[in-house]
Amino acid sequence: MEDAATPVSAQKQAASPRRAPGQQRSRERVERMLAAASALIAEQGSDAMRMGEVAERAGVSIGSLYQFFPDKRAIIWALAERYTAESQSCISAALAGISDAEGLQSAFSELVDIYYRLFLAEPVIRDI
Template sequence: MPVPEPGGAAAPTPGRRRMPKQRRSRELVERILTAAGELFAERGYAEVNTNLVAARAGVSVGSLYQFFADKDAILTALQEQWTIRLGAALDERLRDALDAEPAELIDEVLDIHAALNEDPPGLLGFLLSSSTSPPAAPGVVEAIRSRLVQRLEVLAPAMPPERRETAASVIVHISNGLYAVGRSAGATDTAVRAEVRRALLSYVRTLRDDT
C-alpha cells in the first residue's frame, strides 16, 4: 500500500509516475485500471501490454505513461485497489456474523468471492492466482487472511495465536482452490464451490473441535 507522506498524502508506489489530483485525471486513471483489469482477466498477464490497455481505455499511450511507467505499475495499482475493495466487502458482510456457525461464515465468504469475481469477470481469480506473473500482491491475500484471524478468535478462542495465523493461511489456500480448479469461474462454478465449501467446513469444524 502507498506510504503516507507528511501531511497525509499517499506516496506513489514503484512505477507510479504521479498521483492523479484533478477529477479528470482520477477518471482517466480509473478508466486505465478498469481496462487493464478486464484485459488481465481475459488474456493473462503475459499477453497484455500498455498499448492494449490504452486502446481498451480509450486513451493515448502517452496519457497512460503520465501515470504508469509500465504494466507492472498498473498491476500494482490494481492489487492495491482490490485489497481495499476486498477488505471492505469482507468487513461489511461479516461484521454481524461474528457468532455465526462455520457453515454460515463460509457461505458468506464464498458469496463475496462469487460477487467480486464477476465484476469484472475473472479479475479476482487472476489477482489471487498463484500462477499470476508477477505473483499476486501480498495485500490482496492479507485482506482475506487478517479477517479470518479475527473470526477464528471467536470460533476457537482457546487456539494459540500462532496456530490461528497458520490456520487462517491454510483456509486462504483452500479457498483459492476456487480458482485453481474452477479457473476464471471461481465460486460461480457450482460444482467447484460445493467441493471447496465441503473442504473448508470440514477443516474449520476440526479447528473448533481441537481447541
C-alpha cells in the first residue's frame, strides 16, 4: 500500500489524523469512526471503503470525520497503530520474566499461536 521509496516518517505524517480528540465526547466519536471503518474493512476491504460510508455508519457528519482524519489512509494508519500497540503489549507480557533459552522458546511458540489466531479472527489485520 505504501511507496517503498517514501520514508516511514513521511508516510506517517501524510497519514496522521488532523487532530487528536481532547474531550471525552470527541474521543467517543473517534472510536465510533474507527469501529465503523474496521467493520467496513472487514466486510469489503480497505480499497473499497469510502469516507462517506464510514461517516454514515459511525453516525457522524462527513465534516466531523474529516476533522479527525484527512483521508482513508489516516484511518487505516490509526487502526494499524492500534493493532501494533496491542501486539507490543502482548509481546511484552509474554517475554516478562523470561530468564533462559527454554523459556524464550516456549514464549515465542505461544506468541506465534496467538498471532495466528488473531490473524484468522481479525479480517482487518489481514487487510491492513
